Amino acid sequence: MTDETMFERRLANALGRFALLAPPMDDELVAVTAIELGGRPKLGRLGQLAETLFAPRPWGRGMRPGYLLVFLALLLAAIVVATVGGFVRRESPLVTGRNGSIVYSVGPNGHQAVQNVAIDADGQGLHQVDAGRCPVYSHDGNALAWLSYEDAGAFLLVADMGGGGPRKSLLVESAQRSVAFDLSPDGSRVAWLRPTSQDPTATELFVGPTDGSAGTRIAAAPSGPGESYGSLSWSPDGRSIVFATYRRDTATGGSRRTAIEVVGVDGSDRRSVTTRPGPEDVLSWSPDSRSIAYLGSTDGVDSSTDDVFVIGIDGMGDHRLTTSSSTPRAPAWSPDGGYLAFLVSGDGQTARLATLPLAAPTSAPPVSGPSSEWFIWSPDGSELLSAQVLAVDAETNRTNLFSIDRELRGPPVTRQVVDGLIVCTPSWQRLRP
Amino acid sequence: MTGLLMQEAPRLASTVRLAAEGDEAAFTRLVVLHRESMARVAFVICGDAEATRDAVQSAWSIAWRRLPTLRDPERVGPWLLGIAANEARHLVRARRRRPVVDISETIEPDERTDPAGLIGLVDLQRALADLTPDDRRLLALRYVAGFDSTEIARHTGLSASGVRSRLARLIERLRTDIDHD
Numbered sequence: 193m194t195d196e197t198m199f200e201r202r203l204a205n206a207l208g209r210f211a212l213l214a215p216p217m218d219d220e221l222v223a224v225t226a227i228e229l230g231g232r233p234k235l236g237r238l239g240q241l242a243e244t245l246f247a248p249r250p251w252g253r254g255m256r257p258g259y260l261l262v263f264l265a266l267l268l269a270a271i272v273v274a275t276v277g278g279f280v281r282r283e284s285p286l287v288t289g290r291n292g293s294i295v296y297s298v299g300p301n302g303h304q305a306v307q308n309v310a311i312d313a314d315g316q317g318l319h320q321v322d323a324g325r326c327p328v329y330s331h332d333g334n335a336l337a338w339l340s341y342e343d344a345g346a347f348l349l350v351a352d353m354g355g356g357g358p359r360k361s362l363l364v365e366s367a368q369r370s371v372a373f374d375l376s377p378d379g380s381r382v383a384w385l386r387p388t389s390q391d392p393t394a395t396e397l398f399v400g401p402t403d404g405s406a407g408t409r410i411a412a413a414p415s416g417p418g419e420s421y422g423s424l425s426w427s428p429d430g431r432s433i434v435f436a437t438y439r440r441d442t443a444t445g446g447s448r449r450t451a452i453e454v455v456g457v458d459g460s461d462r463r464s465v466t467t468r469p470g471p472e473d474v475l476s477w478s479p480d481s482r483s484i485a486y487l488g489s490t491d492g493v494d495s496s497t498d499d500v501f502v503i504g505i506d507g508m509g510d511h512r513l514t515t516s517s518s519t520p521r522a523p524a525w526s527p528d529g530g531y532l533a534f535l536v537s538g539d540g541q542t543a544r545l546a547t548l549p550l551a552a553p554t555s556a557p558p559v560s561g562p563s564s565e566w567f568i569w570s571p572d573g574s575e576l577l578s579a580q581v582l583a584v585d586a587e588t589n590r591t592n593l594f595s596i597d598r599e600l601r602g603p604p605v606t607r608q609v610v611d612g613l614i615v616c617t618p619s620w621q622r623l624r625p
Numbered sequence: 626m627t628g629l630l631m632q633e634a635p636r637l638a639s640t641v642r643l644a645a646e647g648d649e650a651a652f653t654r655l656v657v658l659h660r661e662s663m664a665r666v667a668f669v670i671c672g673d674a675e676a677t678r679d680a681v682q683s684a685w686s687i688a689w690r691r692l693p694t695l696r697d698p699e700r701v702g703p704w705l706l707g708i709a710a711n712e713a714r715h716l717v718r719a720r721r722r723r724p725v726v727d728i729s730e731t732i733e734p735d736e737r738t739d740p741a742g743l744i745g746l747v748d749l750q751r752a753l754a755d756l757t758p759d760d761r762r763l764l765a766l767r768y769v770a771g772f773d774s775t776e777i778a779r780h781t782g783l784s785a786s787g788v789r790s791r792l793a794r795l796i797e798r799l800r801t802d803i804d805h806d
Contacts, residue, residue: 196800202744207669210669
C-alpha cells in the first residue's frame, strides 16, 4: 500500500471522527422551522395584514400606525365603491368556468411565499385565491377548506362558495404537527385525526361540525405499540369514514398498514374491511360508496411489492387489479366509477400516469401514460389533471400543468406553465350538472 | 455508498412522496432520518456548531420547497446531503470567515493524537481551516457522505475527472500539512 493510499485512509477515518462532533438539533423544531420558512401564509393575505396590525405588541414597535391608516383608507374606498355601484358582491370569485375551478398552491421561484391561485377548467382565468396553503373543495364543490396553524393550535377554515367569511374550528391545540382531515361531502362536518394527550404520536378519530362547535371522538387510539391512524376518507354518500391503522417500525422509521376499517360518522357500526398489509397511501371510495380501492401486498407484512386491490366495505370481494411488474400508488376512482387511475414507477424511474378500465377483464394491463408528479380526476370523469416538473437550474423550476383523456390516448394538453412548483395536489371544484 | 446513506428504500420512498405532497408529519420523519448525516457533512465544511445549525436549517427549508422536484424518492439521502453541503459552502463564503472554534476542549485526550497513527482531530481542524469552503465541501462529500466522483460532480457542477484531480491535490496538500508538521 502506498503512502498516499495509507494517508487517504487515515484522512477518511479522521474526517469521520471529526464529523461526529456535529452539533445536535431538535428534529421537530428543524422541520417546523423549515416548513415555516418555506412559506405558509396564515389566514391568507388579509389575515397576515390583520395579524401585523393587531398583534399584541408594545405601541410603536409592533403596531404600525401607517399600516392602520392604509387599511382604513382601503376599507373606506371599498365601502364607497360598493355603495356607488349599488351592490355588494356576494358571490365567490372562485366560482368561475362551466366545469368548476381548479385551485392550487404555488411555490414561486426565488424563494417567495406560497400563493394560492385558481384557474377555470379550460386553464384560463388565472386569479389569486385568498386562502391558506393547500385548500381543498368539498365533494359537492360548495365549500373550500384549508388548515391554519396558529399559536393556539391547528384550525380548520371553511369558506362557502356562496360568500361570507370562513367558519373556523379548532382541531388540535398544538400547531406542531400536521393534521390529517377530510370534509363531509357537503362541507358541513369534518373528520380529523387528533393526537392523544398521553402520546402525541398516537391519534384518535374525531368528527365534528365545521361551525366551530366541539367534535366527538368516534374511534379511540389504536392499542398496539407504534400504531397510529391515517388515510381517512369520508364516503361520497356521507354516511361512513374509512381509515387505516399503521404500525411504525422503530428501526427504519417507516410504517406499514395493518388494517383498514370503516365506521359510521356517528361512531356506530365500526368494522374491519381487511387486514391485508400495505404501504402508507390513500384509500379511495368508489362513487357508490360500496367499495374501496387500496394498495396491498400478497406476500406479507414486510413485502415491498404492492398492488392495487378493490374490496367491498363489508370485506367481501377482495381482488387484485394489477401485478407487481411496477410499483403503483395513489389509486383513485373516476367519478363515474368506470376507471381507476394511479401512478406507476419502476426501479429508479419517474412515475407515470396509468388508468385501468374496470369493465375490462382483470387480466388486462393498465394503460400507461405520460410521466406525472400527481393527478386528480376532472369532476365529470372524462380527463385527468396532472403535472410535470422541469428543473431549469438549481434554483429554478417550471411546472407544466396538463390534462389528458382518461384512456391516455391523446397528447397531454397544457393548461398552465407555472414558474415554480405546485406544492400540493390541486383540488377541482365540482359544480352541479 | 456508505451506511450513512442506506435506507429502507420502499418505505422511505412513500415517506418522501407524502412529504412532497405537503404532509408535514412525513417531512418530519425525513428530518429525523437524515438530519444527523446532513449535520456531519455541514460540520466538516463550516467547522463550528452555530454555522452548521444554520446551514442544516437552511438546507431543510430548501428541501421542503423542492421535494416535489425530486425525481427518484429513493435517492433522497444523497439529494439532501448535496443540499446541505452546498448550503454550508454558501454560508461560509457569505460570512467570509474561517472556522475559529477551538474543538480541543470537546475532544477526548486520546483523540487528539492517536498512538495508532491516526490523524489527530486538532491537527485535522487546523488543516481544514486553511482550505477553501469549496475544498472542504469536496472532502465532506467524498469521505463523510461517501459520494464517488460522479456523484460529487452532480452536486458541485464540476466534471468527474475534475473532482478526481482536485481531490488528489487536496490529499497531497493535507498529507504535507498534517504529516510534515
